[in-house]
Amino acid sequence: xxxxxxxxxVELDETVHQRVRLGVLAILVExxxxxxxxxxxxxxxxxxxxxxxxxxxxxxxxxxxxxRFVEGRPRTWVRATPKGRTTFRAEVEALDRLVTRYRASAxx
Amino acid sequence: xxxxxxxxxVELDETVHQRVRLGVLAILVExxxxxxxxxxxxxxxxxxxxxxxxxxxxxxxxxxxxxRFVEGRPRTWVRATPKGRTTFRAEVEALDRLVTRYRASAxx
Numbered sequence: 001x002x003x004x005x006x007x008x009x010v011e012l013d014e015t016v017h018q019r020v021r022l023g024v025l026a027i028l029v030e031x032x033x034x035x036x037x038x039x040x041x042x043x044x045x046x047x048x049x050x051x052x053x054x055x056x057x058x059x060x061x062x063x064x065x066x067x068r069f070v071e072g073r074p075r076t077w078v079r080a081t082p083k084g085r086t087t088f089r090a091e092v093e094a095l096d097r098l099v100t101r102y103r104a105s106a107x108x
Numbered sequence: 109x110x111x112x113x114x115x116x117x118v119e120l121d122e123t124v125h126q127r128v129r130l131g132v133l134a135i136l137v138e139x140x141x142x143x144x145x146x147x148x149x150x151x152x153x154x155x156x157x158x159x160x161x162x163x164x165x166x167x168x169x170x171x172x173x174x175x176r177f178v179e180g181r182p183r184t185w186v187r188a189t190p191k192g193r194t195t196f197r198a199e200v201e202a203l204d205r206l207v208t209r210y211r212a213s214a215x216x
Contacts, residue, residue: 007150009131019125023117026206030213042115092210095203098134102200105138 008098015060016091020045020053025088028063028080036076054078062087116206123168124199128153128161133196136171136188144184162186170195 016022023043027034034042040050057063062084066077080088124130131151135142142150148158165171170192174185188196 007131007135009127009134010150010152012127012130014127017125017127019117019120019122022120022206023115026117026210027115029210042118044118088210092207096207098130099200099204099207102134102137102196 008094008101011090011094011097013087013091015056016062016087018053018056020049021057022088022091024050024053024057024078025062025080025084025091028078029085029088033066033077033079036078039078057084060087116202116209119198119202119205121195121199123164124170124195126161126164128157129165130196130199132158132161132165132186133170133188133192133199136186137193137196141174141185141187144186147186165192168195 016025020043024039027039027042036047036050036054040047043050045053054063054065058065061081064079064081066079068075068077124133128151132147135147135150144155144158144162148155151158153161162171162173166173169189172187172189174187176183176185
């Protein structure tokens with residue numbers, strides 16, 4: 001049985017753990033920056049869904065948006081902040097503990 | 109940059125990925141069964157919150173509830189179904205790919 005004080009799932013942060021937001025940060029940590037369209041298409045979400053999740057990430061200080069006009073059309077670039085990178089790393093470590101623990105006890 | 113067709117975050121299943129539900133399944137795969145109170149205390153959630161998440165898991169066929177009276181008091185045992193174990197394993201594999209990919213590209 002788990003130690004009641006330290007189950008890895010307790011360490012997961014809903015802000016970062018949510019699937020689309022986790023995907024956004026994973027891409028940004030890997031790619032430095034990405035544009036809105038690339039994130040939308042890679043993660044398979046709608047414009048509205050991605051916008052809502054980016055707002056959560058911006059409000060939490062985890063990503064920054066940079067809106068520019070390119071050939072007269074607006075283009076939004078997204079970057080992870082240093083806090084975003086740190087928070088993503090903590091999430092990956094919590095996920096890694098969960099995966100490792102599962103592997104150690106696997107009965108399936 | 110990511111291969112647009114196969115980002116690991118796309119493979120995550122919201123039913124299982126949600127933090128509390130992931131924790132429930134992780135505990136059940138490890139422990140075979142757990143009672144409601146144990147899950148609630150280990151995951152640090154309220155009765156209402158845990159009930160809502162268990163309903164989602166029951167409706168998806170991932171866990172089964174077994175309500176019994178023990179010394180006149182109701183007690184709810186929770187077990188993962190075979191489908192619950194398979195689905196949890198797929199989630200762990202997707203998380204492992206995400207963690208591995210991050211480690212391979214880590215710039216933080």
